[in-house]
Amino acid sequence: MQVSVDRDRCCSSGLCATNAPEIFDQDDRDSLVRLRQTVFLPSQFADLRLAAELCPSGAITVTEDIGTTPTQETDTAR
Amino acid sequence: MTSTPTAPAVPLPAPHDMRCPFSPPPAYTEAARTSSVTRAELPDGSPCWLVTGYPEVRTVLSDRRFSADARHPAFPLFTPGRRELFARNPSFIRLDDPEHARLRRMVTGDFLVKRVEAMRPGIQQIVDDALDRMTDGTTEADLVAAFALPVPSLVICLLLGVPYEDREMFQRLSRTLLNNTSGVDEVAKAQQELQDYLGGLAAHKKEHPAEDILSRLAARDDLTLQEIASTGILLLIAGHETTANMIGLSTVLLLDRPDQVAKLADPAALPGAVEELLRHTTIVQTGLPRVAVEDVELEGTLIRAGEGVFAMLSTANRDERMFGADGRLPADEVDLDRDARRHLAFGFGVHQCLGQPLARAELQIALATLFRRLPGLRLAAPRSELVFRDDTVVYGLKSLPVTW
Ligand code: SF4
Numbered sequence: 001m002q003v004s005v006d007r008d009r010c011c012s013s014g015l016c017a018t019n020a021p022e023i024f025d026q027d028d029r030d031s032l033v034r035l036r037q038t039v040f041l042p043s044q045f046a047d048l049r050l051a052a053e054l055c056p057s058g059a060i061t062v063t064e065d066i067g068t069t070p071t072q073e074t075d076t077a078r
Numbered sequence: 079m080t081s082t083p084t085a086p087a088v089p090l091p092a093p094h095d096m097r098c099p100f101s102p103p104p105a106y107t108e109a110a111r112t113s114s115v116t117r118a119e120l121p122d123g124s125p126c127w128l129v130t131g132y133p134e135v136r137t138v139l140s141d142r143r144f145s146a147d148a149r150h151p152a153f154p155l156f157t158p159g160r161r162e163l164f165a166r167n168p169s170f171i172r173l174d175d176p177e178h179a180r181l182r183r184m185v186t187g188d189f190l191v192k193r194v195e196a197m198r199p200g201i202q203q204i205v206d207d208a209l210d211r212m213t214d215g216t217t218e219a220d221l222v223a224a225f226a227l228p229v230p231s232l233v234i235c236l237l238l239g240v241p242y243e244d245r246e247m248f249q250r251l252s253r254t255l256l257n258n259t260s261g262v263d264e265v266a267k268a269q270q271e272l273q274d275y276l277g278g279l280a281a282h283k284k285e286h287p288a289e290d291i292l293s294r295l296a297a298r299d300d301l302t303l304q305e306i307a308s309t310g311i312l313l314l315i316a317g318h319e320t321t322a323n324m325i326g327l328s329t330v331l332l333l334d335r336p337d338q339v340a341k342l343a344d345p346a347a348l349p350g351a352v353e354e355l356l357r358h359t360t361i362v363q364t365g366l367p368r369v370a371v372e373d374v375e376l377e378g379t380l381i382r383a384g385e386g387v388f389a390m391l392s393t394a395n396r397d398e399r400m401f402g403a404d405g406r407l408p409a410d411e412v413d414l415d416r417d418a419r420r421h422l423a424f425g426f427g428v429h430q431c432l433g434q435p436l437a438r439a440e441l442q443i444a445l446a447t448l449f450r451r452l453p454g455l456r457l458a459a460p461r462s463e464l465v466f467r468d469d470t471v472v473y474g475l476k477s478l479p480v481t482w
Contacts, residue, residue, distance in 0.1 A: 011179070011428040012186035014435045019419065021191070031186035054420065056140065056430035 001040055002063040003048055007032045009059040016055060020047040024060075033059060085112065087119040088128050090388060091156055091258060091364050094473075099466045100331065101410065102363060102392035106130060110393040115379040118388065126154040126386035127379075128365075132397035132422070134376055138389040140427035144368040148172035153369045154386025156258050159265030163255065166269065167304055169312035171429055178428065181309060184301065186432060188237060188291050194435040197233075201439055204232050205447045213451075213482070218458050221478040226325035227318065229444050233436070234317030238310060239283060239290025240276075248272060252315040256471045258364075269311075276310035277303050316433060320361060321440050323467075323474025328355045328445055330464065330478065331412050333457060341414040342446045351414040352441045357401065357421035358412045360392040363473040366425055391422045452482040 005024075012031040016024035023044060025034045040048060052060040092105035101107065106128065109116040114131030129138050138144050147153065148164035149172075155161050164172050170181035187193070212224040219225070231249070235242045254260045254268040280296040280303060287293040291313065295306045332339050332355075341351040365388035374381045381387060395401070401409040406416045424431035431437070449455065457464075458479040465476040 011182070011430065012190075012432070013424075013430045014189065014191040015430075017191040018435060018438070026190045026192070028187075028190075031183065031190055050419065056426045057428050058140065 001045055001048060003035065003040065003052075004061045004063075005033045005035055006059045006061070009057045010055075011057045011059075013056050016051040016060060019054065020044070020051050023047065024051060085116065087117040087125060090118050090120055090126070090128070094363075094466065094468050096466065096468075099464070100327070100359070102360075102390070102396065106390055106393050107396070110390075110397075113379075114377045115381070120154055120386070121156055122158075124154075124386075126388060127381055128388050128390060129376065130390045130393040131377070132394040132400040135389045135391065135394035135422060136426050137376065138368055138387055139366060139422075139425055139429070141374065142174075143370060143372040143374050144387060145174050145371045146172060146178070146368055146429055147174045148367075150369045150371075152384045152386055154367045154388060156364070157260070157262075157265075159260050159262045162262050163265050163269050166266075167273065167308050169308040171312060175428060181301075181305060182432060184295060184298070185291060185309060185313065188294075189432050189435055191435045194439050197436075198439055198443065200236075201229075201233060201443050202447070205229055205444050208232075209447065209451055218479070218481045221329060221480045222322070222326050222475055223477065225444075225448065226329070226478070227322040229325070230321035230440055231318040233440060234314060237291055237317070237436075238313055239288055239292040240279065240310075240314060244275070248275065248314060249318070252311075252319060253470070255311075255315065256319060258469045258471070272311050272314075273304070273307045276307040276314070280306045280310065313433070316431070317436075319472045319474075321437050323361050323472050324356065324359060324437070324441055325444050325448075326475040326478050327359045327361065327473070328441070329448065329455075329480075330457075330475070331355065331358070332445070332449065333455065335412060335414075338412070338414045339449050342449050347414070348442050348446055349438070350417065350419075352438060352445065353421060354412060354414050354416050354418040355441070355445075356423040357395045357416075357418040359473075360395045360421075360423045361473045362423075362425075362471065363392050364388075364471055365390040365392070366429075391425065395421050395423060455480055455482045457481075 010032045017026050023037055025036050027034050048062050052062040088105050088109050092103035094103050109128055110130035114134040116128045118126050118128040129135055148168050170178045208225050208228050212219045251268040251272050254264055280292050283293040284296040341347040368387045370381045370383050370385050372383050396409045398409050407413040424434045458481040467474050467476055
């Protein structure tokens with residue numbers, strides 16, 4: 001499973017960090033989303049899908065890919 | 079293909095049926111039964127749309143073809159007072175990006191999930207102190223005045239750097255701003271008073287900074303005093319009225335369901351229980367206003383550029399397609415075991431409530447502590463005598479007589 005976060009879209013609602021704190025963090029400097037992990041366990045897939053579904057700004061994208069494709073973080077916000 | 083609905087327009091805002099005070103107004107529920115998008119009419123007779131279904135409400139609140147800029151001449155508002163208020167000095171919830179994002183980002187750091195988590199011991203202390211004072215030498219109190227309102231007010235005052243001693247003044251003024259019956263002059267005066275008050279505080283803090291949000295805003299040179307004051311007003315009002323009313327309404331709901339109260343004592347179940355209370359109660363019962371800036375087709379209905387829309391969080395949160403599944407109780411019932419995390423009580427889209435981590439922490443601590451410390455809590459007046467506030471943006475109880 002591949003996960004990407006678009007920091008330009010993040011509105012700092014904190015929902016991802018509330019619902020999946022081991023995966024998502026909020027950056028101390030700009031309050032925007034940060035991924036804490038790059039590789040995910042199948043036991044985390046449900047949390048990841050929920051985080052993407054609930055993100056109010058559409059900043060989290062989950063791609064149902066097989067294998068261990070690396071995750072990405074778009075960092076155009078700085 | 080789009081169609082034009084033929085049913086008569088729903089008059090906004092619609093009143094609650096006080097026999098069923100926890101349900102959204104019947105006019106909205108009725109509209110939701112037939113269509114997700116219904117014609118509606120503002121008090122001044124101008125037309126707008128009522129959007130009631132879960133997916134459609136999410137679309138309206140997250141699609142940039144719907145604007146939150148209240149200075150738009152067609153922006154749907156219930157009162158001339160509110161139009162006047164937003165025209166003068168909108169806070170960022172009534173602006174679009176990039177203005178919205180610029181101002182919102184000035185305060186996002188204060189509501190980070192981990193910052194709020196670190197505040198839990200302090201919130202617990204405030205809750206305990208309020209209960210100590212409430213129960214001192216008596217077995218009866220108005221829970222709204224003695225607990226539900228003081229707890230979030232104290233927390234937001236501390237965070238913002240607003241003296242709690244001034245609460246009578248700013249609580250009175252914020253009620254005027256939130257009330258649908260306030261006249262234009264009243265609203266303008268209340269807003270000016272709050273603006274002067276917070277502007278004055280900020281000016282003082284520029285010289286004598288402390289560890290609070292107003293001091294941090296005042297120290298920036300990329301914000302005007304007016305922007306600081308309107309952000310301060312937004313946080314002050316949103317910080318106390320919303321959580322206070324959630325505590326009051328949740329308490330009544332839980333008093334009626336003693337079998338479900340045990341959930342609050344289980345730390346693993348408490349967060350989920352609070353999400354269900356947020357879903358079921360949805361205190362912003364008048365819905366969130368937006369104006370279409372392009373033509374949008376929604377559920378087969380064409381909403382034209384320049385038409386106003388109310389996104390009804392309350393009916394979306396009762397949408398059976400979303401919350402009635404999994405063998406749980408129907409969406410109209412409180413079911414603290416339900417997975418209610420998809421609720422829209424904090425809105426959706428880039429304007430989604432910034433203070434939600436704080437609201438969650440306060441509600442979890444306040445409700446769990448209240449029912450743990452006062453296991454014999456019950457109403458001190460007949461249920462039918464409870465007075466609900468039906469004329470304001472934030473739904474709630476005027477007072478809540480309890481005994482223990
Ligand atoms: S849920 Fe979305 S908007 Fe909210 S903090 Fe996470 S990425 Fe940002």
